Amino acid sequence: MAITYRKAGVDIDAGDELVERIKPLARATRIAEVMEDVGGFAGMCRLPSGLEDPVLVSGTDGVGTKLKVAFLTGVHDTIGFDLVGMCVNDVVTTGARPLFFLDYFGTGKLHVDVGEAVVRGIANACKEVGCALLGGETAELPGMYAEGEYDLAGFAVGVVSRKNIVDGKRVAAGDAVIGIASSGLHSNGYSLARHVLLETMHLAPSDTPEGLGGATLAEALLRPTRLYARHVAALTSDGGIDVRAMSHITGGGLPGNLPRVLPDGLGVRIDGTWTRPAIFDLIAQGGPVEEKEMRRTFNLGIGFVVIVPAGHAARATAVLRELGEEPIALGEVVPVDPQTPFEERVLWQGA
Amino acid sequence: MAITYRKAGVDIDAGDELVERIKPLARATRIAEVMEDVGGFAGMCRLPSGLEDPVLVSGTDGVGTKLKVAFLTGVHDTIGFDLVGMCVNDVVTTGARPLFFLDYFGTGKLHVDVGEAVVRGIANACKEVGCALLGGETAELPGMYAEGEYDLAGFAVGVVSRKNIVDGKRVAAGDAVIGIASSGLHSNGYSLARHVLLETMHLAPSDTPEGLGGATLAEALLRPTRLYARHVAALTSDGGIDVRAMSHITGGGLPGNLPRVLPDGLGVRIDGTWTRPAIFDLIAQGGPVEEKEMRRTFNLGIGFVVIVPAGHAARATAVLRELGEEPIALGEVVPVDPQTPFEERVLWQGA
Incomplete structure (x- = not known):
């Protein structure tokens, strides 16, 4: 045959x-x-x-x-x-x-x-x-x-x-660092999250652990990644705001992603506080996972970061509020020794 | 811990x-x-x-x-x-x-x-x-x-x-269909090829089946996909050649890929002959795999096809020869009933 x-x-x-x-x-x-309808092998798009x-x-x-x-x-x-x-x-x-x-x-x-x-x-x-x-x-x-x-x-x-182009090159000490909330884990750290929640804590997807506001674990874990394109469009089209750097907080968390847009010799001091989604506390306690490891694995509630001169922070915050956000004043850009390892350029106040 | x-x-x-x-x-x-060196999150390229x-x-x-x-x-x-x-x-x-x-x-x-x-x-x-x-x-x-x-x-x-833009819209009956050789399977049909060669014929990767010119089966199967960018650049920059359509012959073979760039009511009659790489005969005989199935699965030795007016065929052929190719005169564009199913718009002479 x-x-x-x-x-x-x-x-x-x-x-x-x-x-x-x-x-x-x-x-x-x-x-x-x-x-439309041009060629059968590739998509076409004008500028x-x-x-x-x-x-x-x-x-x-x-x-x-x-x-x-x-x-x-x-x-x-x-x-x-x-x-x-x-x-x-x-x-x-x-x-x-x-x-x-x-x-x-x-x-x-x-x-x-x-x-x-x-x-x-x-x-x-x-x-x-x-x-x-x-x-x-x-x-x-x-x-x-x-x-x-x-x-x-x-x-x-x-x-x-x-x-x-926003490329971080003009970021200077004293600049304001503003965070926009994530919806949860977004799409990073799931190997660790699943290991803790499903294998260590033996939770089931249909469980409703305390703190998740009645949501099932599945719902909390599947919550979609937020999209920040409209925030960027609003901030950069305002005209009055000098957006100096933006960072998407993915695997590596704030320490892994903020330094990617900072010139050498600059870091960020985090002194703001915010309430992070409960799924992060569930993971931290359930592992347990040390706070340092949490910070370098997860976004911990901050999905996107914008850096502007301190004098523009109020205006940037207002633009984001108009989009329904509650922007988080994360901290400010500070000088660091240029030899400081990449991941240590984000300094937690008091840590 | x-x-x-x-x-x-x-x-x-x-x-x-x-x-x-x-x-x-x-x-x-x-x-x-x-x-270079702009931003840490995305690559940038000017036009x-x-x-x-x-x-x-x-x-x-x-x-x-x-x-x-x-x-x-x-x-x-x-x-x-x-x-x-x-x-x-x-x-x-x-x-x-x-x-x-x-x-x-x-x-x-x-x-x-x-x-x-x-x-x-x-x-x-x-x-x-x-x-x-x-x-x-x-x-x-x-x-x-x-x-x-x-x-x-x-x-x-x-x-x-x-x-x-080359989009096939000006292809007309009588146009010449010119093939450029593939190096072998390229990157399509491997589920069938492996099924026949490894599971049905029980060949080992190190075997040197007759017809492969001393190459091992592994070498024949891994031969890299040819790149046709320089052929396209030469043909389209010549100036004297009206390149009306081009087709990359991948999964689906000639019947699956040529009609993708043909206007409705047109097909291609294949009347040329060419020597196909021996790996295809090995698969056809080893399966056995019927010729119709071979044709709609593999490129059968033709990796890329160019359609030009008949009067431009000699010039296109000459341009390709200068690149070291031996272009194959596959056949010509012919009228077909517009209701002809997609895959039947490629007609093999005598088939």
């Missing part, structure tokens, strides 16, 4: 069906710059008009083992939202406007409903930040993933006028 | 070491448009000067279960080359010049040497097509992949002046 591709484990029809189901989802994310010396800004990321929570709970329609958040939040730290997004979905055996749910989450986030879902790849790799599992990679491109 | 991120399976130091090893590889791919109404062209892809051959043989320094080929060959079908590339590398436990080898392959291909390796993500996902395994996703962005 002759062997076919399908018998070797690849279901071309399932792939085709998923493509059909994705089409309207992608179409709903179209922006004016997308060129927004009126940009002086446009610079393309690009980033790629995944969602880590937050995927495992999606597998465990069977909830697949927000993990794509996380994927967009991880990529686009990086891109907008430069002051760029998100332009388009592409995704890679790799799995062992394609389940069309799951793939559609994942892409729906991607499309929802793309719509929220105004970037087009320009393309994607669904790869069926028999024997590469456990049944029901998949990996995701995202890729975002934005654009900014060269003169408007 | 307190729990740390490392104990939960994520080795931050290995990730940092890989980043250090990747830096010089990425640096070697720099093109003039890349902006080439002199482009009128620039259009960004973007594609994403993986390398399928060719990965399994890399795992089986321990040869990891060309699979990244394949990744670039899969993405960039798609992008250049539009006439675009490749600009930058980003990669996603997902694995269960990071092996720094393997990661470095993969990125070396990526960087080598980027250099060959003149596009910058602008960024990447290495994700360690404990429990998601079998030991020693990983998945790869690539993202490429190119740029083309709007008036120079």
Whole structure:
């Protein structure tokens, strides 16, 4: 009997069906710059008009083992939202406007409903930040993933006028460091979080541990990554605010991410206080996980950080409040010995 | 005892070491448009000067279960080359010049040497097509992949002046269809190829089956995907050639990929003959796999196809010969019933 591709484990029809189901989802994310119906091999996008010396800004990321929570709970329609958040939040730290997004979905055996749910989450986030879902790849790799599992990679491109690039180079001692709240873990630290919550504490996804406000553990763990593109757009278009640096707080927490946008010889002294989402305390106590390890693993309630001159802090705070935020005065930029190791450039007051 | 991120399976130091090893590889791919040392969260790239109404062209892809051959043989320094080929060959079908590339590398436990080898392959291909390796993500996902395994996703962005977009819209009956040789399987059909060669025929990677010219099966299976960016650049910059459509022959073979760039009501009659790499005959006989299934799964020796008016075929052929190719006159564009199913728009003479 002759062997076919399908018998070797690849279901071309399932792939085709998923493509059909994705089409309207992608179409709903179209922006004016997308060129429709051109070519069958690649997505096309023009540049927004009126940009002086446009610079393309690009980033790629995944969602880590937050995927495992999606597998465990069977909830697949927000993990794509996380994927967009991880990529686009990086891109907008430069002051760029998100332009388009592409995704890679790799799995062992394609389940069309799951793939559609994942892409729906991607499309929802793309719509929220105004970037087009320009393309994607669904790869069926028999024997590469456990049944029901998949990996995701995202890729975002934005654009900014060269003169408007935010790159941290003008950050100076005394600048104000303002935090915008995260919704929870976002998409980092899940290997540690799952290890503590599920394996050490033996909690079930349906449990409602004290402090989570009645939410199940699954709900707390799956809460989607927040998107900060509109915050960046508001802050950088205000005109009166000199946004000197922005940082997306991902794996590595504040110590791992703030120094990425600080010139040598500068650090940040954290003296503000804020109430962090209860999931972090649950993990810290349940491990136990030492505070130092918590700080270098999780965002601890701060998803995005903006650095402005001290004299602009009130205005930046007001702009963020208009967006419904309660911005957190985290602290200020301080001089540090240029030899200070990267992760020690974030100093906790009293620590 | 307190729990740390490392104990939960994520080795931050290995990730940092890989980043250090990747830096010089990425640096070697720099093109003039890349902006160095700006921001810590995203890569930045200006547009080439002199482009009128620039259009960004973007594609994403993986390398399928060719990965399994890399795992089986321990040869990891060309699979990244394949990744670039899969993405960039798609992008250049539009006439675009490749600009930058980003990669996603997902694995269960990071092996720094393997990661470095993969990125070396990526960087080598980027250099060959003149596009910058602008960024990447290495994700360690404990429990998601079998030991020693990983998945790869690539993202490429190119740029083309709007008036120079090649989109197939002007393809007409009578146009000449010219093929450029592949090097073998490239990165498609490996689930079927492995099923036949390794599981049905029980060949070992070190075997040297007749017809492979003394090459081992591993060598034949790992032969890198060819890059067609320079062919496209030569054909589209000649000025005298009206390049009407280009097609990258991937999964689905000629019937799956040629119709992607043909207007409705047109097909391609294949009447040329060519000698295909012996690996295809080995698979066809070893399965056995029927010729129809071979055609819709593999490239069968044709990696890239160019469609030009019949009167331009000689000139296009000459341009390709100057690049060292032996272009294949595949056949010509013919009218077909507009209701003809997609995959039946490629007609084999006498079939």
